[in-house]
Amino acid sequence: MQIFLDTAEIREIAPRADQIDGITTNPSLIARSGASMSERIGEIARTVPGPVSAEVIATDLEGMLDEGRRLHAIADNVIIKLPLTMAGLQAARVFGKEDIPTNVTLCFSLNQALMAARAGATFVSPFVGRVEDAGGDGIGLLKAIRDVYDQFGFETAILAASLRNQAHVEAAALAGCDAATVPVKIFDRMIRHSQTDSGLDAFMADWAAGGLDRSV
Numbered sequence: 001m002q003i004f005l006d007t008a009e010i011r012e013i014a015p016r017a018d019q020i021d022g023i024t025t026n027p028s029l030i031a032r033s034g035a036s037m038s039e040r041i042g043e044i045a046r047t048v049p050g051p052v053s054a055e056v057i058a059t060d061l062e063g064m065l066d067e068g069r070r071l072h073a074i075a076d077n078v079i080i081k082l083p084l085t086m087a088g089l090q091a092a093r094v095f096g097k098e099d100i101p102t103n104v105t106l107c108f109s110l111n112q113a114l115m116a117a118r119a120g121a122t123f124v125s126p127f128v129g130r131v132e133d134a135g136g137d138g139i140g141l142l143k144a145i146r147d148v149y150d151q152f153g154f155e156t157a158i159l160a161a162s163l164r165n166q167a168h169v170e171a172a173a174l175a176g177c178d179a180a181t182v183p184v185k186i187f188d189r190m191i192r193h194s195q196t197d198s199g200l201d202a203f204m205a206d207w208a209a210g211g212l213d214r215s216v
Contacts (some may be wrong), residue, residue: 003182024181042074052078089115143151
């Protein structure tokens with residue numbers, strides 16, 4: 001499973017660039033970065049060679065097509081992030097004919113995921129945490145999408161989003177997701193474990209007690 005960072009901050013991306021497969025952004029993240037959309041997406045695309053999702057602001061088809069084409073022109077690895085609306089799905093079909101990759105986002109149901117795949121989306125982003133906030137089964141949704149996509153041979157990749165903790169990431173992997181996007185705090189926690197830390201401390205204490213230096 002690929003791991004993307006959900007951020008628009010270069011200071012967060014750069015030190016982790018060799019550990020991740022891509023980046024997802026949204027208008028809120030770009031706004032908080034203090035940079036313009038084109039400036040920040042360009043910086044990110046130069047820092048990370050993998051997919052960089054840049055979301056359109058427009059809600060109408062023509063506006064989405066115009067923004068999406070301009071965003072993709074920034075760099076070849078920029079993916080156009082579209083909302084799961086009628087206009088968004090129409091834009092995904094057009095971009096597919098133009099060989100512009102897309103990430104259809106704000107997916108909350110199997111029906112929506114089915115429609116995104118039928119539209120030829122490169123990625124679909126089910127929002128696990130927000131589904132659970134509304135009383136639904138976010139991980140169950142991921143599993144259902146995986147089953148249906150496999151049954152019908154859809155090539156749209158499942159990008160698990162709105163993941164709130166490490167357990168969500170593990171569950172997304174077990175559900176067969178192709179990718180997951182996480183904030184930096186969760187990414188860093190994925191690497192850490194208390195027993196790893198205590199084990200390392202014990203090894204170093206034993207080494208020091210033996211009166212040995214650290215040279216090989």
